[in-house]
Amino acid sequence: MTAARIPVTLLTGFLGSGKTTLLNAWVKQPAFARSLIIVNEFGDVALDHLLVAHSADQTVVELPGGCLCCTVRGDLQKTLLDARWRFARGGQRQFDRVLIETTGLADPAPIINTLAANDPLARHYQWQGVVTTVDAGQGEATLKRFAEARRQVAFADLVLITKADETGTAAIDSLIGEIRTRNPSAAMLPISLPPIDEVARNRLFSALTAVTMGDAQPLNQVDDTTGLRIRKIHPVRIPEAGETPHADADAMTSFSWVSDQPVASEKLAAWWAFVQTHANERLLRLKALVRTTEKPEPQLMQIVQHRVHPTITLADWPTPDHRSRIIAIGESSVVDKLANATKALESAPAV
Numbered sequence: 001m002t003a004a005r006i007p008v009t010l011l012t013g014f015l016g017s018g019k020t021t022l023l024n025a026w027v028k029q030p031a032f033a034r035s036l037i038i039v040n041e042f043g044d045v046a047l048d049h050l051l052v053a054h055s056a057d058q059t060v061v062e063l064p065g066g067c068l069c070c071t072v073r074g075d076l077q078k079t080l081l082d083a084r085w086r087f088a089r090g091g092q093r094q095f096d097r098v099l100i101e102t103t104g105l106a107d108p109a110p111i112i113n114t115l116a117a118n119d120p121l122a123r124h125y126q127w128q129g130v131v132t133t134v135d136a137g138q139g140e141a142t143l144k145r146f147a148e149a150r151r152q153v154a155f156a157d158l159v160l161i162t163k164a165d166e167t168g169t170a171a172i173d174s175l176i177g178e179i180r181t182r183n184p185s186a187a188m189l190p191i192s193l194p195p196i197d198e199v200a201r202n203r204l205f206s207a208l209t210a211v212t213m214g215d216a217q218p219l220n221q222v223d224d225t226t227g228l229r230i231r232k233i234h235p236v237r238i239p240e241a242g243e244t245p246h247a248d249a250d251a252m253t254s255f256s257w258v259s260d261q262p263v264a265s266e267k268l269a270a271w272w273a274f275v276q277t278h279a280n281e282r283l284l285r286l287k288a289l290v291r292t293t294e295k296p297e298p299q300l301m302q303i304v305q306h307r308v309h310p311t312i313t314l315a316d317w318p319t320p321d322h323r324s325r326i327i328a329i330g331e332s333s334v335v336d337k338l339a340n341a342t343k344a345l346e347s348a349p350a351v
């Protein structure tokens, strides 16, 4: 008798659309306690896996070095095949399902193909579906501009329209219409994180349970805003059609910065003031986890296109590595300026 296959769910969504925030809430649900979480990082400075707060039952594996969809498919296959014994105790596997968070620029098709059409993997793992996050405020413009965002939506079984708390219903309705034209069969749900009440929480987690456990029923009930019949689709084999991934992203560049020296708060504030003047659609994403001379806890600072998120002081460093890290992705006209400005964080304090 063969053992039951392990369900795998992909979490994708454009840069800054709320994947990590969702994943954090998701894996705290008791039903997801025994999850193996695979986080793919963009660029050479890994930060996201540090921001996933998981429990002792869960393991977060970082897949560094580029985008899951093109450069590290072999790594993903190896990680999944090795995981069964690497994360086992006394011969017992320590996880019951796998959640994979992609980078914000990932094309899901090759990942789905790796999982759905790969013999050794298919023997042990069961492909479940795709959850795609779309930013309520910025999603429509992002969908128009980026092929990656369109493909992330096109392959979704469940689209979560995040940050609904920040956007009016008319804009959300318009975004839902836009998504419908690209994926008529996905279930859709506007959400706020953390969910605003118990009802919202239950709707979100029953939709996530449905897509993770392969149960179409709750998904059918998620969204009836358009009156369309919603059905969960299991992509089995999706041709890549010779498409060059990241066609639009070629114009994009990124920089990353790591330092073991704490930064003076004043200097960080001046840097942040400068960085914010460049918060626009040319700067797709900036994330900074910084140690200051005044505070041992890390400051988490984030920008998603023109939206500057409030700075958060984390309770503690997620790992023993207390180095500051900054990563930015966007058009080189902006990213180069920010990279230059970031050098100033390193210089000796003025005397």
Ligand SMILES: Nc1nc2c(ncn2[C@@H]2O[C@H](COP(=O)(O)OP(=O)(O)OP(=O)(O)O)[C@@H](O)[C@H]2O)c(=O)[nH]1
Residues within 6 Å of the ligand: 013, 014, 015, 016, 017, 018, 019, 020, 021, 022, 048, 103, 104, 162, 163, 164, 165, 166, 191, 192, 193, 194, 285, 302, 304, 309, 310
């Ligand atoms: N107000 C509000 N803010 C949100 C919500 N979801 C996410 N955010 C904020 O949006 C910012 C980006 O969220 P992340 O979860 O880091 O987004 P991501 O998709 O993982 O980003 P990348 O890894 O860069 O692609 C953070 O500052 C979050 O706090 C939401 O529902 N409401």
